[in-house]
Structure formats: C-alpha cells, structure tokens
Amino acid sequence: MTATVHPLRPEKPSLKPLMALVAPGLNAVNRVILERMQSPVALIPELAGHLIAGGGKRMRPMLTLGCAAALDYQGERHHKLAAAVEFIHTATLLHDDVVDGSDLRRGRATANTIWGNEASVLVGDFLFSRSFELMVEDGSLKVLKILSHASAVIAEGEVHQLTAQRVVETSEDSYLQIIQAKTAALFSAACQIAAVVSEQDDATEASVEAYGRNLGIAFQLVDDAIDYVSDAETMGKDIGDDFRDGKVTLPVILAYARGDEVARKFWQRAMTGRANGEAELQEAIERLHSTGAIADTMARARLYGSRAIDSLSRLPATAARAALIETVEFAIQRAY
Amino acid sequence: MTATVHPLRPEKPSLKPLMALVAPGLNAVNRVILERMQSPVALIPELAGHLIAGGGKRMRPMLTLGCAAALDYQGERHHKLAAAVEFIHTATLLHDDVVDGSDLRRGRATANTIWGNEASVLVGDFLFSRSFELMVEDGSLKVLKILSHASAVIAEGEVHQLTAQRVVETSEDSYLQIIQAKTAALFSAACQIAAVVSEQDDATEASVEAYGRNLGIAFQLVDDAIDYVSDAETMGKDIGDDFRDGKVTLPVILAYARGDEVARKFWQRAMTGRANGEAELQEAIERLHSTGAIADTMARARLYGSRAIDSLSRLPATAARAALIETVEFAIQRAY
Numbered sequence: 248m249t250a251t252v253h254p255l256r257p258e259k260p261s262l263k264p265l266m267a268l269v270a271p272g273l274n275a276v277n278r279v280i281l282e283r284m285q286s287p288v289a290l291i292p293e294l295a296g297h298l299i300a301g302g303g304k305r306m307r308p309m310l311t312l313g314c315a316a317a318l319d320y321q322g323e324r325h326h327k328l329a330a331a332v333e334f335i336h337t338a339t340l341l342h343d344d345v346v347d348g349s350d351l352r353r354g355r356a357t358a359n360t361i362w363g364n365e366a367s368v369l370v371g372d373f374l375f376s377r378s379f380e381l382m383v384e385d386g387s388l389k390v391l392k393i394l395s396h397a398s399a400v401i402a403e404g405e406v407h408q409l410t411a412q413r414v415v416e417t418s419e420d421s422y423l424q425i426i427q428a429k430t431a432a433l434f435s436a437a438c439q440i441a442a443v444v445s446e447q448d449d450a451t452e453a454s455v456e457a458y459g460r461n462l463g464i465a466f467q468l469v470d471d472a473i474d475y476v477s478d479a480e481t482m483g484k485d486i487g488d489d490f491r492d493g494k495v496t497l498p499v500i501l502a503y504a505r506g507d508e509v510a511r512k513f514w515q516r517a518m519t520g521r522a523n524g525e526a527e528l529q530e531a532i533e534r535l536h537s538t539g540a541i542a543d544t545m546a547r548a549r550l551y552g553s554r555a556i557d558s559l560s561r562l563p564a565t566a567a568r569a570a571l572i573e574t575v576e577f578a579i580q581r582a583y
Numbered sequence: 584m585t586a587t588v589h590p591l592r593p594e595k596p597s598l599k600p601l602m603a604l605v606a607p608g609l610n611a612v613n614r615v616i617l618e619r620m621q622s623p624v625a626l627i628p629e630l631a632g633h634l635i636a637g638g639g640k641r642m643r644p645m646l647t648l649g650c651a652a653a654l655d656y657q658g659e660r661h662h663k664l665a666a667a668v669e670f671i672h673t674a675t676l677l678h679d680d681v682v683d684g685s686d687l688r689r690g691r692a693t694a695n696t697i698w699g700n701e702a703s704v705l706v707g708d709f710l711f712s713r714s715f716e717l718m719v720e721d722g723s724l725k726v727l728k729i730l731s732h733a734s735a736v737i738a739e740g741e742v743h744q745l746t747a748q749r750v751v752e753t754s755e756d757s758y759l760q761i762i763q764a765k766t767a768a769l770f771s772a773a774c775q776i777a778a779v780v781s782e783q784d785d786a787t788e789a790s791v792e793a794y795g796r797n798l799g800i801a802f803q804l805v806d807d808a809i810d811y812v813s814d815a816e817t818m819g820k821d822i823g824d825d826f827r828d829g830k831v832t833l834p835v836i837l838a839y840a841r842g843d844e845v846a847r848k849f850w851q852r853a854m855t856g857r858a859n860g861e862a863e864l865q866e867a868i869e870r871l872h873s874t875g876a877i878a879d880t881m882a883r884a885r886l887y888g889s890r891a892i893d894s895l896s897r898l899p900a901t902a903a904r905a906a907l908i909e910t911v912e913f914a915i916q917r918a919y
Contacts, residue, residue: 288743342708346701365682368704369741372678372711376734379715383728391727392719398712405705407624 260576262304268570269312272326276308279330283377294358294370298337301355307332307437310462313574314438314455317559317567320445327381328390328444332437334378335398339405339433341371346409347492390440397436404428413493415503415511415518422497426467427460434463454558458571461555466578468548471496472541473581475532487528493518497547499531501540510534545579552579596912598640604906605648608662612644615666619713630694630706634673637691643668643773646798649910650774650791652903653895656781663717664726664780668773670714671734675741675769677707682745683828726776733772740764749829751839751847751854758833762803763796770799790894794907797891802914804884807832808877809917811868823864829854833883835867837876846870881915888915 266273284295308329315325343349344357345364351357359367375398382391408425411417438459442452474489475498489496495518503514516522517531535541552575562568602609620631644665651661679685680693681700687693695703711734718727744761747753774795778788810825811834825832831854839850852858853867871877888911898904 286739286742288739288746290742290746291739338708342704346704364700365745366742368678368682369738369745372674373735373738373742375708375711376731376738379727379731380735383724383731386724388719388722388724391715395712395715395719399709399716402705402709402712403622403624403627406622406626406702406709409701409705410624410626 260573260580262309262574262577264566264570265309265313265574268316268567269309272312272315272329273305273308275323275326276305276312276329276333279327279381280333283330283334283381284374286373290362290366291370291373294341294362294366295337295374297355297358297361298340298352299333301353303353305333306466307336307433310434310437310459310574311441313567313571314441314458315445317562317565317571318441318445318447318451318455319563319565320441322444324385324387324444325441327385328440329437331378331381331385331394332433332440334374334381335394335401336433338371338375338378339401341367341374343405346405349488387443389443393436393439393443397432400428400432404432411495413495413518413520415495415499415514417495417500419497419500419504422495422500423464426464430467431460431463434466435460451561454561457558458555461551461558462575462578465548465551465555465575468497468544468551469579469581471498472544472548475535475541487531490517490528490531491523493520493523497544498535498540501543502531502535502538505538505540506534510538548579552576596909596916598645598910598913600902600906601645601649601910604652604903605645608648608651608665609641609644611659611662612641612648612665612669615663615717616669619666619670619717620710622709626698626702627706627709630677630698630702631673631710633691633694633697634676634688635669637689639689641669642802643672643769646770646773646795646910647777649903649907650777650794651781653898653901653907654777654781654783654787654791655899655901656777658780660721660723660780661777663721664776665773667714667717667721667730668769668776670710670717671730671737672769674707674711674714675737677703677710679741681707682741685824723779725779729772729775729779733768736764736768740768744830747831749831749854749856751831751835751850753831753836755833755836755840758831758836759800762800766803767796767799770802771796787897790897793894794891797887797894798911798914801884801887801891801911804833804880804887805915805917807834808880808884811871811877823867826853826864826867827859829856829859833880834871834876837879838867838871838874841874841876842870846874884915888912 280299284299285292311325311329311332340352341358344352345359345367349357350360358370378394382394404425404427408429411421411425435456436459439452439456442455471489474486474496476486499514499518503511506514513530513534517527555575556572559568559571616635620635621628647661647665647668676688677694680688681695681703685693686696694706714730718730740761740763744765747757747761771792772795775788775792778791807825810822810832812822835850835854839847842850849866849870853863891911892908895904895907
C-alpha cells in the first residue's frame with residue numbers, strides 16, 4: 248500500500264475563483280466594451296476588436312469587479328468604469344506594440360503587423376478618448392482624477408522605459424519606478440475605483456489601492472522572469488522577447504550587478520543588440536540562473552505579493568476576499 | 584500728381600487684434616503649459632517643448648480667450664482649460680507627424696525626426712493624459728464631456744482620413760466629415776468651453792460653438808488650398824506636401840470630379856504615389872487652377888467663414904467680437 252499524501256493546498260492557485268466571482272459582471276463589462284468600441288469608421292471596431300477579443304484575461308476589469316464584490320458593492324456603475332479601464336489598457340497595448348515593433352501578442356499577430364503602425368496609433372487614441380467619455384458619463388470627478396492621473400503616470404513610465412532601453416546599468420530603484428508606472432498604476436486605479444463607487448472610507452480605499460499596486464508590481468516582475476523561463480506555446484509570448492528587444496528587466500539588472508567583467512561585457516553586448524542570437528539567449532538564461540537573478544526576481548515578486556495580500560486584512564473575510572488573495576498566488580506561481 | 588486711392592480696408596486682415604486682445608491671458612496660458620509639461624523624465628519636456636515652443640500660433644487657446652473676452656468673462660478658469668486644449672492639439676500633432684512620416688512642421692524638423700516615432704507616440708499620450716488632469720482640476724463635467732467627445736471625434740476623423748488616404752474617389756461629403764472631425768471639432772470645443780465657464784445660456788453657447796466649428800472648416804480648406812499655392816518660406820510648410828503624401832484634399836477631389844479620362848488617370852497615379860515628382864506637382868497645380876478647383880475650394884472656405892461670422896450676431900458688438908470676426912477674414916485671406 249502506498250501512503251496518501253494530503254498537501255495543504257491540493258491544487259495550484261488559479262484565477263478560477265476570481266473568474267467565477269466576477270463572471271456575471273464581466274459579461275456586462277464586455278457588453279459595454281463591444282458597444283462602445285463601435286464607430287462608423289469600420290477600421291476602428293475591426294482593429295480594436297482584434298485585440299479586445301484576442302484572448303486577453305480582462306485582468307484589470309476583473310480586479311475592479313473583484314474588489315467591488317469584496318466591498319459588497321451592489322450597484323452597476325463599475326461596469327462602465329471597468330470598461331474604461333480596459334480601454335485605457337488596450338490603447339496602451341496598441342501603442343506599446345508600435346513602440347516595441349512587436350509582431351506577436353498573446354500568440355497572435357499584433358494589430359500593427361496587420362493594419363500598420365498608423366492605424367494602431369490612431370485607434371489607440373480613439374479608445375483612450377472613449378474611455379474618458381465613459382468616465383464622464385459616470386460623472387465622478389474622483390474617478391476621473393484617479394484614471395487621468397494613472398494615464399499620465401503610465402505614459403511617463405513608458406517614456407522613462409524608452410530612455411532606459413538597452414541601458415544595462417539601470418538601477419533596481421529606477422526599474423521599480425518604471426514598472427510602478429507602466430503596470431502597477433493601472434492595477435491600482437482599477438481596484439481603487441471600486442472603493443470609490445462603493446463609497447468606502449479613506450482607509451479602505453487605500454487598502455484596495457495598495458492591493459492593486461502591489462499585485463501589479465508582482466505581476467510585472469513575474470512577467471519579466473517568465474520571459475526567460477517560459478515558451479510561446481504556454482504563454483503566447485516567445486521566450487527571450489525582452490532579451491531580443493534589449494529590454495533591461497530586473498533579472499538582467501541583478502545578473503549584471505552581480506557579474507564579473509566578462510559577464511558585464513556579455514550583457515552590454517546583448518542588450519545593445521550586438522550579440523543577442525539564440526546561443527546568447529541560452530547563455531543569458533544560464534547566467535540568470537547561476538547568479539540567482541531569476542530566483543531573486545521571484546523572491547521580490549513574492550514580497551510584493553505578500554504586501555498585496557496583507558493590505559486586504561481590513562476587509563471582511565469573504566469568498567470574494569479569498570478570490571483576490573488566490574489571484575495574487577496565481578500571479579506569482581503561474582511561472583512554474 | 585498721382586491720385587491717392589483710399590481702399591475701404593487699407594490693410595489686409597490680420598491676427599493682430601485677436602493677439603492684442605488675448606495677450607495677457609495667453610501669457611497665463613503659456614505659464615500653465617510650461618509648468619504642466621514638466622516631468623522628472625527629461626525627454627518629456629524636451630520633446631514637448633520643441634513643438635510647444637516651436638512657433639505655433641496657439642490658435643486654439645487664443646480662440647478660448649477671445650470668446651471668453653467677447654462674452655465678458657472675468658474669471659481665470661479658462662487659462663487652465665485653454666492649456667488643456669493646446670495639450671490635446673499638441674498630442675494630435677505629435678501623433679499626426681508619426682502617422683504621416685513628416686519631416687518638417689512649421690519649417691522645423693519634426694519631433695519624430697529628432698527623437699524617433701516611439702518617443703513622439705508616448706509623449707503625445709502623456710500630454711493627452713495631462714490635458715485631462717487639467718480639466719479634472721477645473722472640475723467641470725460639462726467641459727470634460729465636450730473635450731473628451733472632441734478627442735474621440737478627432738481620433739475617429741484621423742482613422743477615417745487614413746482609410747481615405749490615396750483614394751481619389753473620396754466624395755466632398757466624406758471629406759467634409761473628415762475635416763469637421765480632425766480640425767473643426769477642436770476649434771469648436773475651444774470656443775464652446777469659453778461659454779461654459781462664463782455660464783452663458785444654451786443659445787449663446789451654441790453661437791460660439793458654431794463660430795469655432797465653421798472657422799475650423801474654413802481654416803482647413805484654406806490650408807488645403809495653400810498646399811498648392813504657398814511655399815516653405817512663407818508658411819513653414821513645403822508646397823506640395825499633401826500632394827507627395829497622397830492626401831486627397833478638396834482641391835484634388837474637385838479637380839478629379841471635373842476631369843476627363845486623362846485627368847483622372849493623372850490624379851490616380853499621383854495620389855497613389857506612382858507619379859508624384861516635381862513635374863507632376865506642376866501639372867497638378869495647373870490642373871487645379873484650370874478646373875477652378877482652387878478657386879472653388881476658396882469659395883467654400885469663404886462660405887464657412889461667413890457662417891462663422893454670422894453666428895456671432897447675437898453677441899454684443901464689442902472690440903472682442905470684431906477681433907473674432909477679423910480672425911475669420913485673416914484665416915481666409917492668408918493664402919494670398
């Protein structure tokens with residue numbers, strides 16, 4: 248006879264609890280999205296639809312809905328606002344793919360590859376404007392303030408990242424600033440607006456804001472690690488994308504900082520695109536593992552993940568809160 | 584002895600009366616612009632400053648200020664809002680130059696030529712977000728509605744124009760839709776918000792909105808004509824820019840519609856870039872004049888100009904109103 252092992256957590260954490268929690272709300276959000284991306288100019292819904300219907304997880308709208316559920320919000324204002332958040336995110340992705348010259352996103356051809364950079368820039372602008380129209384319809388100046396500020400911070404972070412591109416001496420602090428801006432700001436805003444519509448006190452609003460912000464940082468750090476451990480089939484993202492683009496992410500920053508003269512030469516040549524082929528990618532992965540750079544990127548991700556979870560402590564212990572907590576665990580463990 | 588001629592209007596209409604009227608306000612607007620385009624990410628003020636300080640006339644902020652003066656507004660809210668309008672305009676120009684691949688604007692190298700398309704896209708996004716932050720600070724949901732809607736209309740018009748690019752069979756109606764969206768919408772919004780801050784009745788608000796809209800259309804039509812009659816030295820715009828880019832503007836639409844088989848072949852080859860060199864540009868100019876296409880584009884510009892002037896009839900006959908009227912006359916006569 249074999250002994251039966253009873254692990255404390257029999258299954259890997261997943262997004263399923265959050266998805267089940269928000270499913271009805273997400274249908275409503277999707278209806279708003281589909282309705283409001285329409286335009287008599289046919290290219291707009293065609294291009295926007297490619298990305299919007301293209302297998303995105305709707306992570307940010309799910310967070311708005313999940314936080315609203317955890318705060319026991321009974322209204323429907325957050326449907327329109329979650330759609331506005333997704334429009335901002337979609338506009339950002341369209342512009343990002345132009346800026347990065349990306350061919351693939353989530354395993355599919357990018358909009359810029361199919362319709363050209365020009366169309367991607369302009370349809371992004373349209374979605375961005377449309378998101379503000381949705382917020383104005385809702386009518387909360389506080390929500391408008393949160394999301395217009397988040398948008399400015401995102402754009403600022405993207406420009407910052409552009410100037411740091413291929414600069415391997417980027418500090419960890421500087422890198423954290425970039426991802427706080429380009430990823431965490433919208434996660435944080437998506438959660439915070441749930442507290443605003445449900446008229447929570449400042450401390451509760453700050454709690455869900457901190458949840459979103461820390462989850463966003465953890466999420467991005469794991470993304471950065473995944474680029475060196477995953478493959479296109481599982482994640483819809485080619486392994487080594489960041490490497491080939493010369494994107495100086497935390498794993499590279501740590502490996503560079505810890506490396507000797509030879510290692511630093513290697514990273515400099517790789518990040519500036521002078522030597523970044525398949526052989527160099529394999530060498531990079533070895534260096535990232537041998538210096539502990541991947542493991543320590545993940546350790547930092549776990550740290551921010553814990554902060555995200557801890558920040559929910561003042562919320563009532565409901566199934567909704569449990570789903571938000573498991574979402575953090577999923578975000579961190581999806582890499583492995 | 585020679586007889587002295589006393590023309591009814593001794594000088595050509597100019598922007599001077601409007602500029603004199605709004606000079607103090609425009610200084611305040613410029614201070615807001617300079618202050619609010621700052622960022623710790625140095626590339627943002629550098630790139631934005633290149634365009635913002637680069638000899639633009641501040642036409643749209645001047646219209647906000649001019650309309651506010653004509654409505655006897657005594658407050659200062661419009662300074663921030665005029666800056667927001669200029670930020671939207673600047674963001675649009677940055678993205679336009681990327682979309683069109685332009686090298687020159689107002690006789691200077693474009694931002695995308697100096698800093699690259701990536702930076703232009705992202706700094707445009709930043710300015711756009713910042714404009715909404717300014718509006719949120721002002722706190723009027725009505726202004727937010729007007730400007731978020733104008734922004735969506737502009738982007739929609741730009742995508743429409745992109746799909747009509749090089750399509751010489753574009754109808755005059757379709758073309759008017761495009762310029763209503765990409766030019767007139769922001770002129771109109773710039774004027775309308777002056778009525779909103781000064782709390783005018785709906786009819787007065789509609790008057791200045793119509794003034795801005797019709798002026799915007801006239802302005803764009805004259806711009807389209809200028810591209811075939813002006814030169815880089817006088818306008819900071821190379822003659823034939825639209826021709827070389829295959830931009831199907833009203834002069835071309837009219838010449839094509841009125842042309843025989845040979846003429847239509849010529850325009851088709853020119854607009855699709857198969858034959859658009861210096862010799863063809865000269866032939867285009869001849870065809871535009873011989874078919875009356877330039878003259879009739881100007882006739883339409885004058886029509887919209889008259890509408891702009893007539894729409895001011897319910898405003899008191901002040902020096903400010905006279906300056907707004909002369910601005911229309913300037914917009915139309917600057918071509919000659």
